[in-house]
Amino acid sequence: MSIDYESKLSDAVKVVPPSAIRRFFDLANEMKGEVISLSIGEPDFVTPWTIREAGINSLVDGYTHYSPNAGYIDSRRAITQYIERRYGISYRPKDECLITVGGSEGLDLAARALINPGDEVIIVEPCFVAYKATVLFARGIPKIISTKQENNFKLLPEELEDAITDKTKYLILGFPSNPTGAVMSREDLEKIKDVLLRYPDIIVLSDELYCELNYTGSNPVSLACFEEIRNRVIMINGFSKSYAMTGFRVGYVLGPKELIAPMTKIHQYCIMSSPSMSQFALIEAATNGDECIAEMREEYNHRRRVIVNGLKEAGLDCFTPYGAFYAFPSIKGLGMTSQQFCEKFLVEKHVAIVPGNAFGECGEGHVRISYAASMNDIVEAIRRLGEFVKEIKEGKYDA
């Protein structure tokens, strides 16, 4: 007798829809190897050797067991020292820091620790796909703010104020942004902080994964930098993007101990502890990795300028991204949806980029182009994009 598996699933899982670009996903996977990929949200650099070596040495030395739930104290200390050096804010390694399995675990822990069914969580789209999913899994209600290109995809204080209700539990803010590349400056964040001061019950989840990939020349900045609200900011960060350590699966959350403790409780039952080897590698990264970051940032910055310049030459409207490793040009006016554009571009020109609607409905009309790829690939892909846009305008792909 067959089982109706669907009926066995929890409502929370069922309520999360399949990715809006699943078909495109399948197609891109089928063509992998034949195409230039500007669709990858992870660094193309291999993790710097000294960091890999630190991980290897920990294995040689026999550190192959569980670590303390929150992570080795030396690893947590390396993290808090790094944060103090880069952001100028202090956290206690002992009870204000938890080492997680990547930044994504931090999003999930926060959702499960904070949300009661029916609580609202403000999400600023277009954004990383896990924000909405983690809220839905925890039976929260995502309250979406759609940022706009004319505002450089920044969150405006009035937009935040309009989205707040008496059910708002927390706000997730992820800048520099995946997928838009937008950044929020200290002045921009100050205005957000002023709104939050009027709503003292709202917690902030500040996703800082791309904090080091900021091309404005300023140091990383976060809502946690403002003393008045620091006691309700959970900073989520990790090593994946800044240090090209995606496969190490290691990140961390920092915040008031009253919030870190319940997150640690969930982590201890579900994960136990993050990989020991990765925790040793992160000590090297956080302690001696500033130079590696600077080198990679400079290389990304060159590629960023080449992409933005190429998009303009291709006749696409693109606001200038100042963070992460993405450009998010508009394809409005070309008579195609984001998905149609990306599918056609993939099939005709063998270049993979991602439809903007994968990152929220307001991403429709845009495409995400990652410059975590070699300069040669970027130059060639942009040349093909220019060709493709020209052909569309000439009517070659009219139905």
Add this chain to the structure above:
Amino acid sequence: MLDRMELLRLVERDAKLNSKEIAVMLGASVEEVEKELDFLVKEKIILGAKTEINWEKTDLESVVAMIEVRITPIRNKGYNHIANLISKYDKVKACYLMSGGFDLMIIYEDKNLKAVSSFVSDRIAPLEGVLSTTTHFVLKKYKDNGILFEDSSNDDRQAIIL
């Protein structure tokens, strides 16, 4: 504003870039880049541009030696006099003044061991002020000028990562 150090790092890594490409990468105008490059060449900060070649993969027979030289500095001329003399030979690829147990390190390239040996015995050893030499032959190059000769890294990333 053009960052001189950033420009130098860029052209050191890729000498094939033209002014327009450099200008785009640095967010500067072509004129600014060309003016700065001219200045850097004039000041001998940029000395030239070369292609990195793994000669071991060709049919060319050649030998690279590292020659340590101990010398007595010449009055009023220090080490420079001998170092400059040695550097004049085309096959001397590098010549460095060193701290430690010897004074000059010479990187020398020639067609075979015999040629290297004649260079050391006929050209270096007889120079006034040279006390002794020690010659080491390079057996295999793994990395040169920051470039790995056998880089096995490949892009194993997934097709799409959001």
